[in-house]
Amino acid sequence: MGRAVPAVTRALDILELFLDSAPLSAADIIERLSLPRTTVHELLATLTDRSYLVPVPGQPTRYVLGLRLFQLGSIVADQLDLAHEARREAEVVAARCDETVQVAILDGTDVVYIAKADSTHPVRLVSAVGRRLPAHCTGLGKVLLSGLSAEALDARYPRDRELAGMTPRSITSPARLREHLAEVRERGIAYDDCESNEAVHCVAAPVYDHTGAMAAAMSISVPSLRWSDDRRREWGGLVREGAALLSRRLGYLASSS
Known part of the structure; x- marks a missing residue:
């Protein structure tokens, strides 16, 4: 097997936090994963841009899971x-x-x-x-x-x-x-x-x-x-x-x- 990519691992760690809690803010994620603030903000920006996370309406600093994950999950369920x-x-x-x-x-x-x-x-x-x-x-x-x-x-x-x-x-x-x-x-x-x-x-x-x-x-x-x-x-x-x-x-x- 190839080497795990740290950035991908961190992005997945962020997404998996939402299995137990939602919504979450950048501060919540930084505290729970002990990641650098800059890293978390960059990953959140990427995940949001790809629709894996979306800002809570009226609370732009808090996030919930996005439609892209629902689409992927539906494909898995069908299989x-x-x-x-x-x-x-x-x-x-x-x-x-x-x-x-x-x-x-x-x-x-x-x-x-x-x-x-x-x-x-x-x-x-x-x-x-x-x-x-x-x-x-x-x-x-x-x-x-x-x-x-x-x-x-x-x-x-x-x-x-x-x-x-x-x-x-x-x-x-x-x-x-x-x-x-x-x-x-x-x-x-x-x-x-x-x-x-x-x-x-x-x-x-x-x-x-x-x-x-x-x-x-x-x-x-x-x-x-x-x-x-x-x-x-x-x-x-x-x-x-x-x-x-x-x-x-x-x-x-x-x-x-």
């Missing part, structure tokens, strides 16, 4: 392929746990599987990309439902209508579903304890896109014969990690707070 990125990350997670890893999106009251990576164990979950299951019966679906507003949830699941179950352990009460989703929201993770398949446990975590919206969910599915409290904790941490890495692939920047 991201959720199914492709999901498959890549699912394979990484599956290689670490040797269990079936799936990624799904929400479609009405169903989850649709868009990517999967199989376990090498002879006893494993058998599934297929494109398969649909009732969202309220799956860990993936419960994660995705937890991201909906109360109004959107009511539209999908009227409060006076019982839900169809897939196993005796499925949630069928609308009130219990809402209580359970509140728990999922608080934990940031969901479990399917034999609710969609009497012989399989799943743990799932949310995946976010570049806008900060929940775009998908990732799960690890484990046959009951290999499930335990230790696995519940271990695979819970792993699926969180995998979902976070997939979110980063989709352009999501988690809050630093």
